[in-house]
Amino acid sequence: MSDEDLHKVYNPMTETAFYILLSLQAERHGYGIMQDVEELTNNRLSFGAGTLYGSLSKLKKDGLIDIVKEEGKRKIYQITPTGKQFLRLEKQRIEELYKNAERIDS
Structure with a gap:
């Protein structure tokens, strides 16, 4: 998938994808992510x-996470550099939303 296509899919990012990527800053298996x-x-x-395994499959296919090892039937996942880039972009988007939301009570 091209960078442009990835931006269309992950900007804005779903809450599910955001939390999976956030969790996978450390190596984890599926249950550990949950x-x-x-x-x-x-x-x-x-x-x-x-939901979890469907999301993991899509994130892996899109290059945002990878399997770093397998322990028996367990797959251990971790975020990729591309995943970190998209997580940072989403963080910036959320920070902008939060900053602008402060205007509500003004």
Whole structure:
């Protein structure tokens, strides 16, 4: 997928993709990602297996994450440099939203 196509798909980024990429700044397997995201969001977000593994498959296909090792049936994932780039872009977008939202109470 071209950079332009990736920008169309991941800008803005879904909350699911954002939290998976955020979680994968450290190597994790699927269940570890689920636990980390639940902890990060105070249990507000809880992925079902279908959502998680469908998202992991798409993020891997798009080059935002990669499998770094396999332990038996477990695949261990980590964010790629491209994934970090898109995560930073999303962070900047969210910061802009937050900054502009401060105008609501003004």
